[in-house]
Amino acid sequence: MRIFAFIHLLVSIPHGYSNYVETKAGQFFSSGHTNNWAVLVCTSRFWFNYRHVANTLSVYRSVKRLGIPDSHIVLMLADDMACNYRNPKPATVFSHKNMELNVYGDDVEVDYRGYEVTVENFLRVLTGRLPPSTPRSKRLLSDDRSNILIYLTGHGGNGFLKFQDSEEISNMELADAFEQMWQKRRYNELLFIIDTCQGASMYERFYSPNLMALASSQVGEDSLSHQPDLAIGVHLMDKYTFYLLEFLEEVHPASQANMNDLFKVCPQSQCVSTPGHRTDLFQRDPGSVLITDFFGSVRKVEITKDTINLTSPVDRKKYITGFLCCQTNL
């Protein structure tokens, strides 16, 4: 009798263990996204706005390091700083003084550059309404399971962001663009980061679900630049993005850091301005959202228990419809 109980126990332990694995796997895949995209925009022109290009390139560098490939990044730089004739070290853009870190690197692909960075092109990229001859590298080909990171930097004010010193995008236009994206099912969750003066005004008007926003300063405050480099002659980075870069350098693809850590980046003692964030439109609790859900590209694996013969068309069709049904249940 005892032996039977013992054997029953022995059998149930592996069964219980496999249940444990499944629940752990279920938790791991609970965010619901299958691919990651990033749209990184620098909106300022002219050599004295070097720091905005350095900001964008440092986020680009972190995002690439954590796994998002170039084909899933739309990088827009309004002016060329690296090969600018004023740059004493060509083909480099530095983020730390004394030229410690070259964020431009050797393997960079800029999709929109120079005069192509306009409000119209930015909104077309977001909403997907591009002319048919646009190449793939310039399109945001996201779907309803994509997590998108959008980073904007430049000069801004209360309710607007300046593009190339000649036009502006207002917070209402941005909110409407995100609503279009939501209605066309172009994102699963979206993280919006903005590093400009009075940046919090840009996310006040959002009204679509699944949006989380961070800004470097509140309405009425200015975001300040960090440190100049005497050899290059301009300020290299903005304070908020400098500390954001330092924070992201500690993050690796398997890290468990969550959004609450991101909200703590650059408190007022370091940044002088007060960074703000908005999470009321976001479904999940920010403490359960990993940094790598937006900054990294973690590959998803779908576990299946039965074997499927992919060469037989009947089986393949059954598998695909079964897959679709299970995806919606997640």
Added chain:
Amino acid sequence: MHCKSLWIKASAKSPAKDQFQEELVIRPLHSGDIYASFQFRTLWDTDFLQEGQKKVSHYRLFPKSLGQVLSKFSVQELHISFTQGFWRTMQWGQPFIPSPPGAELWVWFHHTVSDVDGNWKELTNVLSGIFCASLNFIDMTNTVQPSASFKPLGLGNATDHRFLRYATLPREIVCTENLTPWKKLLPCGSKAGLAVLMKSEKLFHSSFHSQAVHIRPICQDEQCTSKAWELRQTLNVVFDHYTSGQGKKEWSLFKMFSRTLTEACPLASSSKVYVDITDNPELSPATPLLSQAVVLGDRRTYSVYDLTRAETFGQLRSFNLLLRWKGDNMLRPLLHAERYVAGFGLQTGEIHTVIYNNHPYRAFPVLLMDSVPWYLQLYIHTLTVTSKSRDNKPSYIHYQPAKDRHRPHLLEMLIQLPPHSMTEVTVQFERALLKWTEYTPDPNHGFYVGSSVISALVPSMVAMSTNFTQDQPLFSSFVPVKEESSYFVRVYTEPLLVNLPTPDFSMPYNVICLTCTVVAVGYGSFYNLLTRTFQVDEPSPPLAKRLANFIRRIRGVPLLA
């Protein structure tokens, strides 16, 4: 027997042959600078454009992205170059492959294409994605169809210039984001072979940097029985004597590129380094291999290093070339040109193009092509061509006037240059006022006018070789040599930077403020005048007076005022 038939079947379906060669030519210049020219050539025996044949799907050495572009848009020949800096002909001589500052694209389409403009528009968009450049700014306002200057460099008896499109973007910047996809087109990438030397931090810290892609169909042999597609990727760079060279005429591969060579590309059938030793520089490591070539009308001697042989790399498995020279004499280039804008103010101006023929006794004709944007309105009746202060009438002129916002000016002339002379071409223009949405975000920088192109067959001092050999080094076989006594040269002038009358963009805001203020003040005053009435309002007297009046009323005495 069954096996034999299988073997025959297999060989019949074997993929088309392709071949890859890489080469680096180093030429010390008399000013102390050093010129390095990389060429990578892929030859492929296939036909993208043949109808009825199954689409090409197996790519080995030829990059797939370019192959698909060629077949989709029925391209016969494609030449694209990205250049930073201007080639100084008087100090550096003639380049192996010339290119204008900015981006230049010219394409010959196949004669079966029905909508050339549509294909051209889509092709520029696709190329802008491949090379990360803003080539999508090429449209009808900066595209021309030259009638004589850009004949096909490969096969093709295309004489109908309706299938040719040419455009330049003089403002286009070249940086690492253009080099990265260019390197990815190479079979070995930047991991092996000569491409390991291409580090952007050194390449862009130079006086001149130009990278190009040239695709054309060529003959494989003398009788042209078999044709092949040739893809040449070229990269020309000139390192400055003072900024990179520390002021010494002493260079090494490590000093130029901050790398040394460790191996040839395993996919290359030939991988060579040529060093120009005609002026007897000191060279180490020494090599017994020498080669003589007549290139650009001059017989030069080259030391050859074969990287496919292991002994080139020596004990340390690394090849670093050291070069030191003292010589000062340079062959004076026979043809060079300059261009500048004369005049003052923002209303009119004059474009001067000066062409020098430095040959002591021979005269030769040159074809000058000018493509001027529509907002510089040329007055062609003021066109003058003078040589040695005498009028020199061109024997062929092709002029297509501009159409506002639609088409640029195209002027092509065949001018005979007298020996040892300077020829000046001048034309006056007027600057147009653009609509306010047509200005760039930084209009005070100015507007660029693309380089003029001067194409000529220059008489050669030395007999050129017209023999067709597959073993010719790549730098001497780029342009086909048709006759012994002359060689083909293309010279690009400087681009022009012209200021257009620029409005004050804050004026709409100023006008609105001023108008609203005037209306408010004017209408407001008028309204007040008509509708305002005045009523006397007695102020309430102070407390003391009120008390006094109260007491006086009780007493029955008259009140105070």
